[in-house]
Amino acid sequence: SLSVREFHRMKGAWDLMPGICLAFMIGCVADFGGPSLGFLSKAYMFLGLVEYSLFGFILAAVAVTMIAASYIRVLHSLFASREDDGEVENLPGTMKMPVAILAIICVALGLLALPLLGCAETVACQILDGLGMIASMVGI
DSSP states (O other): OBOTTSGGGOTTHHHHOHHHHHHHHHHHHHHTTBTTBBHHHHHHHHHHHHHHOHHHHHHHHHHHHHHHHHHHHHHHHHHSOOSOOOOBOOOOHHHHHHHHHHHHHHHHHHHTHHHHHHHHHHHHHHHHHHHHHHHHHHTO
């Protein structure tokens, strides 16, 4: 039977489980900062690193590139042709649901990134103002 827990046996999984593979692809793209799925967070990270540390920027760029390359290798395997026609193990819902839920969350956060960014900036300013007030009261 096909066990998708083993990387070398994942070849052709798209033909057998397209829904799970699509959810996995969404997670991959979100993780390495693909368009509209994590792009905004990676963009702000890189802008901040450019401003403060060229070495940090280069290190982060190399890390993101390595992550993307590893995912491309896995995704290539998902679309490759199957080597055997063995019996396919049906995944239980307890394995499918978390992947599907995380993919939905990735898409939602990607689409709502700008409104959430505005809220995050407001909260950050309030926290910093509060910390400044506490520091002035303590005499730091």
